[in-house]
Amino acid sequence: MIDAAQLIAVEVESFYLPEESEPAQRRFVFGYRIAIRNQSDYSIQLLARYWRISQGSGEIREVRGEGVVGRRPLIAPGLPFNYASRAVLDSEVGVMEGSYTFMAPAIGETFDVAIAPFRLARPLYLH
Template sequence: MSEVPPAITVDVEPEFREDESSVDDQRFVFSYTITVHNHSERSVQLLSRYWKITQGHGKVQEVRGNGVVGKQPTITAGHSFRYTSRAVLECPVGVMQGSYTCVDVASQQSFDVSIAPFRLAGPNQVH
C-alpha cells in the first residue's frame, strides 16, 4: 500500500442534529457530509473506511467497514463523491478522524487517504 496521491482530498461538514438528540438520554446525534475530491487524472475506487471517534469524556470507538453508506464508489478523474452519514455520541462533544483505503483503478495500486480530525460539538459547547 502506498501513500495517497496529493490529488485526493477530503472535505468534512459536521452538523449537530438537535431534533434527533436527547440530553436526558445522553444521546447526541451528529451528521457529517463528506466530499472526496479526485483532482488526479486517474479514476480511483473507495474500498473501505476507518474511523476513530473520541468522545469528550475520553471513550474511544473505532469503526471499520467496506465502502461508505453501502457503496464502494469509483471517483473518476476530476470528479467528486459526496455522502452524508451519522455518529451518535454519549456526550455533546467529540472528535472524529480516520482514513479511506482506495485503489487506483488502472494500476490496482491501493493507498490510504487520511481524514483530518474534525470536531463534533452541540450548541454552546465549543467554538
C-alpha cells in the first residue's frame, strides 16, 4: 500500500482575477496555480481530479474529471508538474479542497492524494 502523503506534495496559490469578474452580476473569477511534486522513487501518472467548492453563498459544487487541464501527466521521480486553472464563484469568497487520483505504473497501484482546503477571496478595497 502506498503512503501518498509521503510521496506526493501539493502546493496551491490562489488569486482573484478582477479583469474576468463581474461583481454586479455576482460573478467572481479566481485563478489558482498548483505544483505537484513527485517525491517517490518511481514515475506516477495523474489520472483524475475531484474538487469540492464551497461558496460564500452557501452553495457547494463538486467537480470530477479526468486528469487536469486536458492532460494526464506522467511525473518523473523528483520532478514537479505545474499547472494553472480557474474557478467561477457566485460570491466574493469561497473554499476549494479535493483530491487527485494517481497511478504508479511500475507497481500497478492507484492511490488518492488529498488537496488541503484553500481560500478564494476577493481582496478588500478601501475607498
